[in-house]
Amino acid sequence: MLDKKWILIFFCWVFSTISTLGSLFFSHVMGLPPCSLCWYQRILMYPLVIMLFTALIFPDRGILKYSSPLVLFGWLIAIYHNLLYYKILPESASPCIQGISCTTVQLQWLGFITIPLLSLIGFSLILTTLVFLNREYNLEK
Numbered sequence: 836m837l838d839k840k841w842i843l844i845f846f847c848w849v850f851s852t853i854s855t856l857g858s859l860f861f862s863h864v865m866g867l868p869p870c871s872l873c874w875y876q877r878i879l880m881y882p883l884v885i886m887l888f889t890a891l892i893f894p895d896r897g898i899l900k901y902s903s904p905l906v907l908f909g910w911l912i913a914i915y916h917n918l919l920y921y922k923i924l925p926e927s928a929s930p931c932i933q934g935i936s937c938t939t940v941q942l943q944w945l946g947f948i949t950i951p952l953l954s955l956i957g958f959s960l961i962l963t964t965l966v967f968l969n970r971e972y973n974l975e976k
Contacts, residue, residue, distance in 0.1 A: 854957035
């Protein structure tokens with residue numbers, strides 16, 4: 836039977852892989868250029884695919900130390916990006932100086948699913964799963 840911790844790491848890896856492939860699909864297949872905040876989120880998401888896959892092969896509690904900062908910072912940037920995108924924060928607070936604006940509507944599925952929202956969902960799923968993983972490690976003490 837599979838260990839519960841391994842399953843949680845597997846789900847984190849699946850979420851990070853889907854997020855990475857999705858961002859690559861949007862930019863390389865659909866031709867949608869990423870904004871500055873999207874780049875920051877990608878920089879924090881892409882290494883998680885490799886780190887979490889390595890943790891699947893070589894289980895180690897250290898994965899929490901290595902992946903949590905990336906996920907937490909990515910989640911915070913995704914929240915900030917959504918606040919800008921939905922005009923809760925003024926566009927003057929946007930770091931997007933060159934290229935596409937962080938508030939440009941490039942994609943809208945079902946009238947509300949946007950690229951910034953998909954990023955927030957991805958980071959939120961990974962963060963939530965890491966919280967459960969931390970709980971599992973603490974229960975075995």
